[in-house]
Amino acid sequence: MSAFGGSRGRAKGYVLVASGAFAMKKYVVLALRTALCSLARLYAALMRLWSLVLYVLRRQVRTIIQHQTVRYDILSLSPASRHRISQVSRKILVLDLDETLIHSHHDGMVRTMVRPGTPPDFILKVVIDKHPVRFFVHKRPHVDFFLEVVSQWFELVVFTASMEIYGSAVADRLDNNRGFLYRRYYRQHCTVEMGSYTKNLSAVHADLASIIILDNSPSAYRGHPDNAIPIKSWFSDPSDTALLNLLPMLDALRFTADVRSVLSRNLHQHRLW
Numbered sequence: 338m339s340a341f342g343g344s345r346g347r348a349k350g351y352v353l354v355a356s357g358a359f360a361m362k363k364y365v366v367l368a369l370r371t372a373l374c375s376l377a378r379l380y381a382a383l384m385r386l387w388s389l390v391l392y393v394l395r396r397q398v399r400t401i402i403q404h405q406t407v408r409y410d411i412l413s414l415s416p417a418s419r420h421r422i423s424q425v426s427r428k429i430l431v432l433d434l435d436e437t438l439i440h441s442h443h444d445g446m447v448r449t450m451v452r453p454g455t456p457p458d459f460i461l462k463v464v465i466d467k468h469p470v471r472f473f474v475h476k477r478p479h480v481d482f483f484l485e486v487v488s489q490w491f492e493l494v495v496f497t498a499s500m501e502i503y504g505s506a507v508a509d510r511l512d513n514n515r516g517f518l519y520r521r522y523y524r525q526h527c528t529v530e531m532g533s534y535t536k537n538l539s540a541v542h543a544d545l546a547s548i549i550i551l552d553n554s555p556s557a558y559r560g561h562p563d564n565a566i567p568i569k570s571w572f573s574d575p576s577d578t579a580l581l582n583l584l585p586m587l588d589a590l591r592f593t594a595d596v597r598s599v600l601s602r603n604l605h606q607h608r609l610w
């Protein structure tokens with residue numbers, strides 16, 4: 338073998354190595370790209386899994402909050418209390434729905450107050466102007482317990498400024514065949530005053546001494562501030578306890594001769610929430 342041949346062989350070898358390196362580079366780039374693609378796919382899949390986990394978790398947490406044991410013992414009345422309550426008339430508690438007991442949004446709403454991914458407690462299908470509309474309804478925390486307790490103390494009345502077709506469906510779901518939300522007033526029973534719906538309590542009951550209204554909107558009870566219990570508007574806060582916090586006061590109000598003698602002292606609270 339001549340030295341020339343050997344060097345030619347080396348040169349050939351170099352070319353081979355060079356083209357091999359080129360192919361290798363192409364291969365590495367391709368492999369990298371493939372790896373990146375599958376990484377991105379893996380990431381997307383992981384994110385989907387994570388949001389599913391969050392969804393389930395949130396649902397779980399909400400269920401726990403809704404059904405956590407609340408200690409508010411309904412004690413049987415003492416003879417003195419029984420005597421007292423026999424002397425006053427059974428009172429009426431008027432309940433607003435939206436942002437007091439529930440919050441809902443419907444199809445096609447661009448912005449909602451509910452955190453994305455929070456599942457509704459129930460969905461209502463309502464036909465409005467011949468268009469089917471789905472309402473996603475979220476229950477205020479403790480609403481079931483609240484209704485169960487106060488229905489033993491008061492005659493309950495639903496008074497909502499919403500349309501009857503929607504309001505009656507919500508009331509039906511909250512009532513859940515327990516039968517204590519059967520008296521209902523809707524938008525057509527409201528009076529429009531200064532551009533907002535006002536609820537005329539005299540239409541519900543003639544004796545204003547024994548009627549209480551629970552409403553997040555002060556304009557709703559503009560005509561009856563001394564009958565009102567203000568409550569903060571609720572949209573989505575899962576740790577809200579406003580309904581629970583009202584139980585002691587409502588428990589006591591049963592015994593008063595005239596609810597206005599107590600609730601008129603609440604006036605400093607009557608600001609627009």
Ligand SMILES: *[C@@H]1O[C@H](CO)[C@@H](O)[C@H](O)[C@H]1NC(C)=O
Pocket residue numbers: 528537538539540
């Ligand atoms: C409220 O209702 C009562 C009884 O139905 C009625 O006499 C009164 O005029 C109403 N008030 C308003 C402001 O509509």
